[in-house]
Amino acid sequence: MANRIPLRHSLLARLLATSVLIAMCSIAATTWLAVRITTRAIEQEQGQVLADDAAIRDELTGYAATHADWNGVGPVLDRLARRTGQRIALTTETHRVIADTAAEAAALPRRASAAIDPLRAESVSGAGRVEGYRIDPRAVGPYRLPTEERSALHQVAKKMSLCLRDFRIDVRVAESPSGRPSLESAEDDGPLDMAECDYGELSQPTPTEQRALKRLDTLVEQCLAEQEPPVTGIFQIQPDLTWVSKEITDQKSKKAVDECVDDSRRKQLDPYVAPPALLYLASADGDTAPRFDLSKGNTIRLVGVTGAVLALTVAVTAAIAIRLVRPLRALTDAAQRSGEEYVTVPVTTRDETGYLAAAFNDLSERRSRIEAQRKAMVSDIAHELRTPLTTMRGWLEIADDGIVSPDPEFVRSLLEEAVLLQRIVDDLQVLAAADAGELRIHPEPLRVADVLSQVAAAHQAQAAASGVALQVHAAPDVELTADPVRLRQAVGNLVANAVQHTPAGGFVTLAARRGGDTVTLQVTDTGSGIAPDDLPSVFDRFWRAEKSRSRRTGGSGLGLSIVRKLTEAHGGTVRAESTPGVRTVFTIEMPTGE
Numbered sequence: 001m002a003n004r005i006p007l008r009h010s011l012l013a014r015l016l017a018t019s020v021l022i023a024m025c026s027i028a029a030t031t032w033l034a035v036r037i038t039t040r041a042i043e044q045e046q047g048q049v050l051a052d053d054a055a056i057r058d059e060l061t062g063y064a065a066t067h068a069d070w071n072g073v074g075p076v077l078d079r080l081a082r083r084t085g086q087r088i089a090l091t092t093e094t095h096r097v098i099a100d101t102a103a104e105a106a107a108l109p110r111r112a113s114a115a116i117d118p119l120r121a122e123s124v125s126g127a128g129r130v131e132g133y134r135i136d137p138r139a140v141g142p143y144r145l146p147t148e149e150r151s152a153l154h155q156v157a158k159k160m161s162l163c164l165r166d167f168r169i170d171v172r173v174a175e176s177p178s179g180r181p182s183l184e185s186a187e188d189d190g191p192l193d194m195a196e197c198d199y200g201e202l203s204q205p206t207p208t209e210q211r212a213l214k215r216l217d218t219l220v221e222q223c224l225a226e227q228e229p230p231v232t233g234i235f236q237i238q239p240d241l242t243w244v245s246k247e248i249t250d251q252k253s254k255k256a257v258d259e260c261v262d263d264s265r266r267k268q269l270d271p272y273v274a275p276p277a278l279l280y281l282a283s284a285d286g287d288t289a290p291r292f293d294l295s296k297g298n299t300i301r302l303v304g305v306t307g308a309v310l311a312l313t314v315a316v317t318a319a320i321a322i323r324l325v326r327p328l329r330a331l332t333d334a335a336q337r338s339g340e341e342y343v344t345v346p347v348t349t350r351d352e353t354g355y356l357a358a359a360f361n362d363l364s365e366r367r368s369r370i371e372a373q374r375k376a377m378v379s380d381i382a383h384e385l386r387t388p389l390t391t392m393r394g395w396l397e398i399a400d401d402g403i404v405s406p407d408p409e410f411v412r413s414l415l416e417e418a419v420l421l422q423r424i425v426d427d428l429q430v431l432a433a434a435d436a437g438e439l440r441i442h443p444e445p446l447r448v449a450d451v452l453s454q455v456a457a458a459h460q461a462q463a464a465a466s467g468v469a470l471q472v473h474a475a476p477d478v479e480l481t482a483d484p485v486r487l488r489q490a491v492g493n494l495v496a497n498a499v500q501h502t503p504a505g506g507f508v509t510l511a512a513r514r515g516g517d518t519v520t521l522q523v524t525d526t527g528s529g530i531a532p533d534d535l536p537s538v539f540d541r542f543w544r545a546e547k548s549r550s551r552r553t554g555g556s557g558l559g560l561s562i563v564r565k566l567t568e569a570h571g572g573t574v575r576a577e578s579t580p581g582v583r584t585v586f587t588i589e590m591p592t593g594e
Contacts (some may be wrong), residue, residue, distance in 0.1 A: 002153035064274035065118035065139035141272030142212035145179035219264035467504030474512035481593030498525035529580035
């Protein structure tokens with residue numbers, strides 16, 4: 001297993017990437033929705049504010065068109081202020097205050113919101129652009145009809161509408177600001193065809209209108225006479241204040257007549273309308289900048305959308321977290337099972353969790369293998385101890401029954417079994433100390449040739465009895481730092497094992513050489529050898545080449561295990577190589593310790 005996990009497979013990188021992605025999506029979604037809702041709300045609020053401003057301007061323009069001065073406009077301003085929640089102030093063109101809805105004499109805004117002049121009202125196009133100025137239609141002045149004339153015209157209009165209904169033409173009577181009635185189609189399907197019902201009275205000017213039109217004619221003629229060059233020709237102004245002429249045909253003269261008619265109308269109406277005024281609008285607290293506060297509905301909608309995005313974010317995060325935690329839960333469940341049970345968890349990812357699962361599987365496998373070895377070792381120990389104990393018990397029971405007498409041969413047999421039992425216990429004690437890390441060694445400088453010679457001398461008698469020749473090949477200058485007792489024990493176990501498995505006439509060779517910082521010790525025999533399948537197990541406890549487990553051919557099965565433990569205690573390694581029927585070589589490599 002690799003010690004370093006690629007960054008793209010790292011759990012930390014995945015968590016960071018997932019967190020950043022969720023945060024970005026949440027922020028983007030919340031921002032987008034908030035902007036959409038806020039923009040829509042502001043547009044609505046702005047539209048309402050603009051509509052309120054337009055309504056204020058229109059109502060005040062209508063007031064100016066129907067009143068000769070601004071006296072009495074205060075209640076109108078108060079009513080508009082209550083309806084719109086704004087501060088409204090009117091001043092003259094010289095900034096003298098006419099009326100103000102502010103409770104205290106607060107300073108006016110620096111700029112006026114609009115100019116109120118019914119004779120020069122803004123003419124706005126459909127696109128919202130100011131295209132010019134016009135006379136407010138509510139400014140009628142001398143053209144306002146008295147009650148008698150208005151009633152008479154209404155009678156004529158009613159009579160004409162009844163006549164048109166007989167021809168299945170549905171009309172309604174509308175009234176202009178001057179009080180003059182007119183007929184309009186209820187279906188708004190274009191001009192009315194009133195040939196059969198046109199009585200003429202409705203299209204003729206009343207005495208009041210005639211006087212006003214006559215005055216307007218005079219004013220227009222004066223205006224045209226002042227043009228350069230003067231405009232001449234006969235024209236007639238209609239009751240609807242348009243003019244017709246058969247003599248004035250060129251565009252320049254027509255334009256001059258149009259301008260004179262407008263200027264004359266303003267001059268004629270000027271005494272009947274209020275003088276121009278400046279309109280100032282501000283919020284109730286005096287702020288001139290428009291304030292757009294979200295309505296309750298828009299606020300609830302914004303909070304709801306934000307909550308929905310948050311809930312979705314939490315749901316996605318929970319789903320990802322569950323997926324990441326699932327392998328950890330599987331590991332926890334597996335770890336809580338019985339220690340004797342071999343369990344594994346699936347490796348589903350290639351991040352730290354996946355590596356942890358793989359490591360757990362390896363640990364579980366090793367634990368299961370160690371547990372099997374422990375059980376096998378306990379069984380082997382019981383078997384090894386049972387044989388000498390059974391032999392001793394048998395001899396003692398025979399002696400107790402009086403069948404044999406405790407002669408020297410009897411005592412020698414019991415002593416051999418006791419020695420064997422003691423050797424097994426000592427070997428187990430050495431292995432237990434090595435497993436617990438309590439195996440004590442006392443290294444000192446020594447010559448390897450001397451150690452090998454001592455070992456060969458100690459096993460010379462056994463080798464001679466078996467017909468095996470012992471040979472030592474070691475240079476006298478090969479030295480290392482080691483525990484001499486433990487080193488002789490390790491090499492001695494190898495020599496004893498080699499002599500035991502070498503037939504008569506064979507050789508057991510002890511050799512030593514130095515290579516760099518390492519000293520290599522070899523014990524080579526010409527015995528029966530070890531099968532290739534058994535080589536990985538030769539250093540296992542209680543392992544024997546003879547499956548019969550006879551101590552006569554296999555010993556206790558602990559000697560090679562002790563060799564490995566003693567070698568590892570010195571920081572070295574041991575290995576075995578064998579060619580069945582030819583030779584077996586055990587190699588110990590140990591650091592010089594210099």
